[in-house]
Amino acid sequence: MLTQVIPAAESSSGQRCHRILIVDDDPIARGNYLRFLRADGPRSYTAVEAGTARDGIRLLLEETFDCLVLDYQLPGTNGLAVLESLRVSNSGGPDIPVIMMTGHGSEQVAVAAMKLGVADYLPKEGLTAGAFQRAMANAVDIYRLRNALRHRNERLGQLNDELTLKTSELQRFYQTVSHELKTPLTAVREFVSLVRDGVAGETERQEFLAHALNGCDLMALQVNELLEVARCDADRLPLTLRAVQIRKCCEFSLAAVRHLAIAKDIEVSVTLAPSLPMALADEARVIQVLTNLLTNAIKFTGPGGRVDVRAMPAAGAPDRIIVEVQDTGCGIAAAHIPHLCERLFQVPESHQSASEGGLGLGLYIAKELVERQGGALTIDSTPGIGSIFRFSLPSEVGQTRTSAAA
């Protein structure tokens, strides 16, 4: 037995050095192959030699090679048997090219070797350096390309799986959305036809038409939510970041939800920290986020409850502003909190029917809007006591300082 590492001549082309395993009981033959490999100008090889089939197989299983040079005639066995046994022990054989060398080749051996997947089959007799080098270069290149192809195929398979998953998610999304849109549509359609069919008396007629109008408004709201989500997903949300007064945003949002609060006798207060810096944000989007959070807070707070809006510089991070909306509502079970900002998520216990609320996209949109302005949205909640929805925004002060430093 003989194993020996022979460093091949240095490659000038900077190509990777290939590791070759030579299995041949004839030291002269092994010497020839080593010489041929070393003499290959543009390519660089390292070789490991094995004088017996057993050593060759052990090395193949333990180490990694780029090509196997295998003698057909081995003591007590032959190259085909070696390939067969490798196939069994390694389920499909070592995934490297094999060049089989033969002293007195027969056509049957060549055919059998090809069937076992050898890359090439060379006669030892009259073997030239050029022929050996060409065979080696071809075998190594073909296997490298084949592996690259296999990796690419695997990656394509993965991408395909991901796309299939995305498609089925999208299908579920559309199913839910169409269900949620059809519910107010059903109410609108039926109340209008009840009036048309003369089923309603004068007072009922007014009531039914009011229901129909509310249904239309709800559908308009849902369609807007959908468009907003589509814009978020397509990354087509135009944001104009400039100095924004949080006080002004609070006033606008409060005006938008005042009628909801009055209807449920909910008191809404706003407390701003003294000398609160301006935020660097998109004013319309901040108002949208705040209105969204306020609507949610009022929706899930019982009559006579409170909703408090507070804004302050972030503790320990003066370049950030924190805005929080706290309610005395029903609160959210801890298990639901991580899912609150997912598209279409509705807390199962909220018993909110389609004609009462949006599509379950409001918080998803709020989170996207906050994040696109460089902030983060977090939620704290205690069931039975209430929730705090909190978002951060970069302050204008922090931003000027950063750009001045840069």
Added chain:
Amino acid sequence: MTSILVVDDDPLVGLALKVRLESLGYVVSLARNCAEAESSLNDRWPELLLTDINMPGCDGIELARRVRAHDRGRQLPVVFITASMDPQLRTRVREAGAVGFLGKPYTAQELADMVSGALATRTGSTSG
């Protein structure tokens, strides 16, 4: 007077169904969920159950299963009404013993035909 129990978690759709069915001469009780539906059954057994499918907690199919487990419920025709597009739903409602399946939004005519058709299966099975 033929009575119908209508179950829908959406109060407006429920109200619209009630008004329409009353205009067609039926007596209608309205429930917003399974619990309300079951307590309504304790007061009065209807001749027909018309229920929404997608409801939080216990859905319409589960409600039908519970009702049919009663001795009196075995003969009760059930019509499902849904806005869902789920293609597997038709198989599921058939397995739940539905005699009718109405998609939202519905027309007054479709509702009237579905209800009278469902009630006819009941009279047929009682007399036959």
